[in-house]
Amino acid sequence: MKKNRIRQFPSRFKHICLMSTPWPLFKRPSIQLGSLKSFLNNELKDTRVDAACIYLNVAHATGYDVYQAISKRTWPAESVYAALLYPERFDAIEQFFRKKMHRNQVLASVDFRELVQQAKDATDAAIKQINWHDIGLVGFSVCLCQLTSSLYAVRQIKKISPDIITLFGGSTISNPFCRSYLDVFQDIDVIVNGEGELPLLRLLTHLEKYGSIETAHTIDGVVTRGLSPKLAHVFFQLPHLERLATPDYGDYFKILGTFPPDKQFFPTLPVESSRGCWWQGAAIEKRTKGCAFCNLNLQWSGYRQRASASVVHDINVLTERHQTLSMAFMDNVLPAKASEKLFSELGRLNRDLKMFAEIRASTSLKTLAKMHSAGMIEVQVGIEALSTKLLNKMCKGTTAIQNMAIMKNCEALGIQNVSNLMLHFPGSDEADVTETLQNLDFAMSFRPLKPVNFWLGLGSPVWQNPRQFHIKSISNHPHYHTLFPEHVTKNVQFSIQAYRGDQLRQRKLWKPVEKKIHTWNRFYADLQRQPSAGPILSYQDGGRFLIIRQRRRNTDPLQHRLTGTSREIYLYCSDIRSIRSIKLRFPELPGDKLMLFLKMMIGKGLMFEEKGRFLSLAVRV
Numbered sequence: 001m002k003k004n005r006i007r008q009f010p011s012r013f014k015h016i017c018l019m020s021t022p023w024p025l026f027k028r029p030s031i032q033l034g035s036l037k038s039f040l041n042n043e044l045k046d047t048r049v050d051a052a053c054i055y056l057n058v059a060h061a062t063g064y065d066v067y068q069a070i071s072k073r074t075w076p077a078e079s080v081y082a083a084l085l086y087p088e089r090f091d092a093i094e095q096f097f098r099k100k101m102h103r104n105q106v107l108a109s110v111d112f113r114e115l116v117q118q119a120k121d122a123t124d125a126a127i128k129q130i131n132w133h134d135i136g137l138v139g140f141s142v143c144l145c146q147l148t149s150s151l152y153a154v155r156q157i158k159k160i161s162p163d164i165i166t167l168f169g170g171s172t173i174s175n176p177f178c179r180s181y182l183d184v185f186q187d188i189d190v191i192v193n194g195e196g197e198l199p200l201l202r203l204l205t206h207l208e209k210y211g212s213i214e215t216a217h218t219i220d221g222v223v224t225r226g227l228s229p230k231l232a233h234v235f236f237q238l239p240h241l242e243r244l245a246t247p248d249y250g251d252y253f254k255i256l257g258t259f260p261p262d263k264q265f266f267p268t269l270p271v272e273s274s275r276g277c278w279w280q281g282a283a284i285e286k287r288t289k290g291c292a293f294c295n296l297n298l299q300w301s302g303y304r305q306r307a308s309a310s311v312v313h314d315i316n317v318l319t320e321r322h323q324t325l326s327m328a329f330m331d332n333v334l335p336a337k338a339s340e341k342l343f344s345e346l347g348r349l350n351r352d353l354k355m356f357a358e359i360r361a362s363t364s365l366k367t368l369a370k371m372h373s374a375g376m377i378e379v380q381v382g383i384e385a386l387s388t389k390l391l392n393k394m395c396k397g398t399t400a401i402q403n404m405a406i407m408k409n410c411e412a413l414g415i416q417n418v419s420n421l422m423l424h425f426p427g428s429d430e431a432d433v434t435e436t437l438q439n440l441d442f443a444m445s446f447r448p449l450k451p452v453n454f455w456l457g458l459g460s461p462v463w464q465n466p467r468q469f470h471i472k473s474i475s476n477h478p479h480y481h482t483l484f485p486e487h488v489t490k491n492v493q494f495s496i497q498a499y500r501g502d503q504l505r506q507r508k509l510w511k512p513v514e515k516k517i518h519t520w521n522r523f524y525a526d527l528q529r530q531p532s533a534g535p536i537l538s539y540q541d542g543g544r545f546l547i548i549r550q551r552r553r554n555t556d557p558l559q560h561r562l563t564g565t566s567r568e569i570y571l572y573c574s575d576i577r578s579i580r581s582i583k584l585r586f587p588e589l590p591g592d593k594l595m596l597f598l599k600m601m602i603g604k605g606l607m608f609e610e611k612g613r614f615l616s617l618a619v620r621v
Helices: 010-014 031-043 054-062 064-071 074-085 087-101 112-128 147-160 179-184 197-210 250-257 278-285 308-322 339-347 365-374 388-393 400-413 430-443 479-483 486-491 503-509 511-528 564-572 579-585 591-603
Strands: 015-020 048-053 137-141 165-169 190-192 269-271 326-329 354-359 376-381 420-423 450-453 473-476 496-500 537-541 545-550 558-563 607-610 613-616
Touching (some): 010 015, 015 031, 015 054, 048 250, 054 112, 054 147, 064 074, 074 112, 074 147, 087 479, 147 165, 179 486, 190 197, 269 308, 308 326, 308 339, 365 400, 388 400, 388 430, 400 430, 420 511, 430 511, 450 511, 479 486, 503 511, 537 564, 558 564, 579 591, 579 613, 591 607
Parallel strands (some): 137 165, 326 354, 354 376
Antiparallel strands (some): 473 496
16 A cells, blocks of 8 residues: 655645646636645635646646637547556557547647647646745645546656645546546545635645645545545535635636737636535425436535625625726526525626626516616526427426526527537437427527437436436446556446447437427527527507517518517516416407417417416517
8 A cells, every 4th residue: 555655844835736627618717726735725724725726837838729629529528638647558648539520610720739739838837937846735626537547647747746645536536436546546645525715725624734645634625545435425615605706816827927918818817606416405305316327426515605795705805906897607507586686786896897697487577677787688498399399308306497697688688509419318218308399490580599319327316216217227438448547447436427328219219309408509690690680579669559579581581569468468478377377467358369370470470388387488579
């Protein structure tokens, strides 16, 4: 067994380094590093914490376009540093990279060998700038696309300072099987499983007292080679988030300030108002486990949110400190009940903010309007499907008509909706595809959804209950066998899994949907390029009449006039309404005439209906 020996001078633990390697979005400071640094600085007044954002150095070296293209694709991203870790596999990895990127406009002509050398030179140079002999511990935040780059960086650091204590944490590492990373990768000394603040604080205090990590496995959330694998799942997290301080992004901006003027930019500043997922928390009480495909919350237990005043304070401080106005909420999903208050308070800052957030489809128009007024310009909604039957299989807790409503409301407010439509979900059937195709006809007036293929995440409900989703066997994704040698893939359970099931059937089943989404993209793009660009389906209210305008490709728009009760019904159904509530609202209208009108509106694509609930689709100009 490898012994994790002690640094020679206890004072070295008064200086630590936190590191983030490629490939996060380069235009964002790391909130993981920024939050940890500010927390530790508050708790340990005599400890120096540096944050090394190596990914920014690499983005500058490779070129921003190339870096951004790589950062959007997991396997090409992991390929670059895998080629450095295992040079004997270089040719196979290069071939793999080219196969994955041959259709990418930016990367198709990139010389892989040159790219790998650029990444190596930039990473090595950034590491050599740090005086590792004064530092007692280096901690890596390992999230999506950062595994091989972190393994390469820790290997280089160990060559310089063999006695330094190296720690890995983050969403890629945090799972019940994290102990296996220590067994396979000898350069890693410690793993933090779950949230980092309290485990790292306790670990630093422990190291200062005892001088080694040999007994650090007694700290909850800290995993060492002395800890039984059965205990590696224990978390140790903040009971509430008010102990967090405003993230410290100073080190990121120092690096950015060294670039030539033409390579500098205004970053988007990350903030957080919650950790975990409130939908998953609510679902657990009902004996289910949140969205079936999701493994984004393995590093947290439950759901916690911050007071809106604390979030507003952070945004106020960060925008003043760094003189930039773009913000990104890093929450897996914004708080359901507190969002309206939060964005009302943000609106009172009187800043021209530009914000991004992830939200649920159940977010009301009123809350969405508050968000927009405060500066929300882009959202990712947890849509995933336009079939209620399929949404039920996914345990989403939402319906197709709710998804249609949030798409419409984003269009009405001018908020860019960058949401996904998941294809090939295991267990989906012909009825799911048929419903999706039918409902896509009604969604054509709104910004297209991005098609994404289902992938099996380690620890997700699908992974935990494979038979329920027609899955027969599970293993590491085969692409890991290209990137890593056999002794690694045999002994580590990686975050992306492969499975045997009905995959061929699913690919055939969803082909018509893929074609229709392609048509949708062309339709939307063509109409948005027209001089009169704006909502594709819109209305103007004349008080006693309503004019609905339905734009079409290569021809004049259709126009519809609704008067009297017809106008009132259409406006009343701007929100989702049940047939019962419509009848109660318009008792003077005979039921057969009401249904005739509603069916006419649906037939013209002006309204959407699902199980006796109706939604008007046109947005007000």
